[in-house]
Amino acid sequence: MLKRFLSLLLVGAMVVAVAGPAAAAPKTIKIGILGPFTGSLAFNAGEMKKGMLLALDEINTRGGLFGKEIELIFGDSECKPDKGLSAVKKLLTRNKVLVVGGGYCSSVNIATSEICNMEKCPVVVAIAISPTITNRGLKYIFRTSPNSPMFLNGINLWLEKVKKPKTVAFFMENSDYGRDGEEIWSGIAKKIGAKELAHLYFEIGDTDFTTQISKLKNLKPDVTFNIASTTEASLIQKQAKELNFLTQWIGVGGQFTEAYFKMSGSICEYAMGSSLEPTLNMKDPETAAFVNAYQKKYPGARPGIFSSQGYDNLMVIFDAVKRAGKPTGNLSKDRNKIRDALTTTDIKLSQGRVTFGKDGQVYTVFPSPVQVQLKDCKPGLHVIYPPEKAAAKYQNPKPWAQRKCK
Known part of the structure; x- marks a missing residue:
């Protein structure tokens, strides 16, 4: 079709x-x-x-x-x-x-x-x-x-060498963007021996995620992979708090925009992804x-x-x-x-x-694994891996009731 x-x-x-008709030379x-x-x-x-x-x-x-x-x-x-x-x-x-x-x-x-x-x-x-x-x-x-494998390479190394989750779940945008990430993360889950508990999806523009989050809460995955854009990612974080669902959220990193931080506030604390955030590389x-x-x-x-x-x-x-x-x-x-x-x-x-490879893909730009951490209850991104580039240590997500910033 x-x-x-x-x-x-x-x-x-x-x-x-x-x-x-023949066009005149463009100005x-x-x-x-x-x-x-x-x-x-x-x-x-x-x-x-x-x-x-x-x-x-x-x-x-x-x-x-x-x-x-x-x-x-x-x-x-x-x-x-x-x-x-x-x-x-x-x-x-x-x-x-x-x-x-x-x-x-x-x-x-x-x-x-x-x-x-x-x-x-x-x-x-x-x-x-x-x-x-x-x-x-x-x-x-x-x-x-x-591309998505390159974007996820750093976070995958961190999962394999540091986090080593025993159980994972997938909550993905139902698109090529989401499905590609799901396939890659499913591969890394199999590589590290993590059990895949659920593969759930949502559509672009959805606003109610309570059904999927309730299912995830019952399954209690150590890590939940979530490929979403800014608005959906923020709503998912808010509804996870409302349902008291605790997990290590891992996304691609493109969701970590100024709007995401404004919409989510302190709720997005501990979320992770791979990012090319320019303010993290001011030495260049x-x-x-x-x-x-x-x-x-x-x-x-x-x-x-x-x-x-x-x-x-x-x-x-x-x-x-x-x-x-x-x-x-x-x-x-x-x-x-x-x-x-x-x-x-x-x-x-x-x-x-x-520079471009023969396929037209750039292979010389490398995202870093990042985590949202709070300072004075305001969210910011921090590189947490590899050790030689890390600006902060990884923080395990605390239960919602134990978090200082509400």
Whole structure:
């Protein structure tokens, strides 16, 4: 069904391309940005966008590229594959962008990257982490963030060597994002001999998790794996407290946004994940420069993982467009030149050095296992593993009644 839909979209794109009049040379360099800018994930996409707008300001205030301003054109996917396909079709055929960046929600990006590859337009995914995005042999697809196995590698080592849980449970977003993480963690559970007590799911946008949490409470898992975005993760934490369910929550880390801390408050204490939170790596000059520039542009705001991923994603695209040379006005030729330039990317940014493997995946950015710990009842992230990088010691979750901060 998806392939038939993609084929119909591609035919429509070809009709537009053939029937339309020859376009004048664009006055700006157009880059498409895809993301769920409305819906339950709008805050996270907004954080990505803020990082991108910072990068855009830095380039355009220096004169843009080749004497032209960079123009970002945003397409709203709403985290729905059909909406994402419609948005990316518009970016490719109506807006005639040179390259597509951004990208949140794995199920959307699996679909949209396929049509971009068919149209031979390079895509640089910023956030979506499903391995499927880059493991299909699509030559126009790149990703500037770790995939899910890479994201979970550090926390898996900690589980194997430190925590060593005897029982685990899974409470996952019912999506490619959640299912991929579930498969990886199920593998690590088998490796360390932990018994898998339950595999439970929820849909994006759900607000009532009491049925699943009640089941988990009866099972009493040592560790509960929970892949969720900001809003759902916060609600799950609150309802776990209401039901007096105690476990070691482990997520991916993308949920640990400024909004998550505001919504959860002290309730999210002890939650864990793997993160590329930029404020945890201020000794790195590129990271520190990003954080300082972000706080100057957005006074009082804390730059999180999504803002730094957005910034790095767009900086990689700028770098490739620059190295590809001045656009000729031949859209197909210019897109191919940018695609070729992306294959030789080697740039140091806020989350680390970015180079791509033959599959278009970055393998040089390494998340760290983190835990939410409180200071004056305010939550903050702390690297807890490996020992040589740890800024704090791991804390076992205390029963709700024994916690000082309510």
